[in-house]
Amino acid sequence: MxxxxxxxxxxxxxFSGMAAALAGAPAATRDGLVSKxxxxxxxxxxxxxxxxxxxxxxxxxPATSDAAIVSLGAPVAPLKPSVIINVADAxxxxxxxxxxxxxxxxxxxxLKIRGNIMLATKLDTLFQTVKKLAVTTPAPTKAAPNSPSPTTADELGAPGFQSSALFQQLRAGLTAQDAASRQKLIQGVRGVFQIDLRNAEGQRQSWVLNxxxxxxxxxxxxxxxPAAAPVKADTILVLDDVDFGALGRGELNPQSAFMGGKLKIKGNLMxxxxxxxxxxxxxxxxxL
Known part of the structure; x- marks a missing residue:
């Protein structure tokens, strides 16, 4: 899923098909669609x-920016909707x-529309373009029947949490590091973070950085x-989903978040x- x-x-x-088609398209194609x-x-x-x-x-x-083209939930500040469309599922x-x-x-x-009506008329063109991209984007290679399933970032996802993508990207970044760089990073930390997030709907979800x-x-x-035995969290950080996103992008640092009351910490403060x-x-x- x-x-x-x-x-x-x-x-x-x-929406998932649209995201997959755009992800598989050349950067120039995505940039052109965004410009159009x-x-x-x-x-x-x-x-x-x-x-x-x-x-x-x-x-x-631009499609080369960190912002996802397709995401679950309403736009998160500072991003604002140019047009709001209300429509039935079918x-x-x-x-x-x-x-x-x-x-x-x-x-x-x-179709109920608020905002830029002219932009809303481009939705048909967008669907048509993505459909063509989906046809030309090769399907992912299936693993052999007896081969172990590869570890993917999908297991880190939580519907309704913008930060899901940050944890996926965090794992990808750690995986992409060479062993020496990763070992040096871990030796400089030597701890387990449990990060408890609350989204805009009041739902809560935890992730662990070991x-x-x-x-x-x-x-x-x-x-x-959350952390499960034998892993025990050395520090637990409690904050809103949107604020962790800002931390991940470097727009907010933990000290400022803590002093501003946006970040609550249990355990090892340092x-x-x-x-x-x-x-x-x-x-x-x-x-990130």
Whole structure:
């Protein structure tokens, strides 16, 4: 299951397929699409059970930036939606398949639009472009039946948490480091971080960063928590999902977050201050 998938929404594969197609496309193609559209879509989808789920299409920044083009949830500040679209689950699927045109849906009252209406008309073109990209993007190679399943970052995901991507990228960055650099980083930390996050809906999720020993397998350096025996957290950091995202991008440092009341710390206070150096060391590879 993709991090963009939400049970009960037929439109989930539309967004996950869009993300996969864009990720597999050449950078020049993505940049061209972003330049052509130049806006941020907030798409609120209502399913048959009356539940509403939001996805964001960020085609405003260059595709080479750290911002994800397709993400779960509403745009996170400082990003703002250029247009907000409210649509039924089935109607969005029909639009993505070319069975329902955006203008026809709007005229029939199936598409509610706030903001830049002209930008909303580009949604049809966006779906068509992504469909073509999906056809030309090669499918991932399947593992042989008897071969062990590779460790992926998907297990770190949590729907509704923007920071899921940061933990995935953090693991990728640590994995990409050569063994000597990774060992040096771990020896400079020698501790286990448990990071407890709360998202905009009030949901809570924990992740663990285990930099206690160079003997810890790479795939266990970053896990979705909380910490379980025999691993014990040396420091527990409690903060909002959006604030951890700012920490990961280098827009907020732990000391400022702590002094401003955005970060609560339990356990080893001095160790918690090392989190910034860890994120900074990995950021060039992981693009946090």
């Amino acid at each position: 993709s991090l963009l998938d939400v049970p009960g929404f037929s439109a989930s594969p539309v 559209v130049g806006g941020v879509f907030q798409i609120n989808v209502k399913n048959t059970g009356g539940k509403v789920q939001t996805w964001t299409l960020n085609l405003k920044k 109607d969005l699927v029909a639009m993505s398949e070319g069975k329902l045109q955006g203008q026809a849906a709007y005229m029939a009252g199936k 930099l206690k020993s160079p003997d810890v397998p790479v795939e266990r350096l970053v896990t979705k928590g 160790l918690s201050m090392k989190l910034e150096s860890v994120l900074k060391a990995v950021r060039p590879q992981a693009k």
